[in-house]
Amino acid sequence: MAVCKAFALTSLIFRFATVSGQRIEWQLTRDGSVARAWTGLCAMSLVIGLLFWMAGGRWNMPFTWLVIVAMGLGFARYGRQAADGERVSLQGSRLVVERETAGRLERAEFDRSRVRVEPKTGDRSLILLSAQGRSVQVGRFVRPELRPALASEIRRALRAA
Secondary structure, eight states: OHHHHHHHHHHSOOSSEEEETTEEEEEEEOOSHHHHHHHHHHHHHHHHHHHHHHTTOTTHHHHHHHHHHHHHHHHHHHHHHHTOEEEEEEETTEEEEEEEETTEEEEEEEEGGGOEEESOTTOOSOEEEEETTEEEEEOTTSOGGGHHHHHHHHHHHHHHO
16 A cells, blocks of 8 residues: 555655655745845946946945945845745654744744635635644745645645545
8 A cells, every 4th residue: 555655745746845755845945036126236336336447437346345245244134034935844744934034033834634725715815724723824925826736735735635
């Protein structure tokens, strides 16, 4: 029977999850586009500052560095939240939800057979996972129109596991 269950898990196709043996994991995090944008802005500021400096604007480079430092401070503040994320993992009879918000980790563990996944398809709100009188919301880092698909995927995995 264990071989049949392993085949059922590996034969499922997941859009958001990764399957590793008997473990299914959804890693929901922010994308890195802000870091790339910040790097591009810094490079562009340096190029423009260098061009003005070469044309005789000697005071332009200190202001360019001031702008880069200000952007760096703003990015450092944003970076505290850039590591925020949610991890939902299903292994055996346990569904574990870990949410990191501004360096604080919250963990909730549920019995797989009792977990309810809401909202129903079509609702753009966060996904509520509940069981045994506890609940946790996930899906903050998933576009609202993709949340019903994620909820459906979690339901399928709970039934198949």
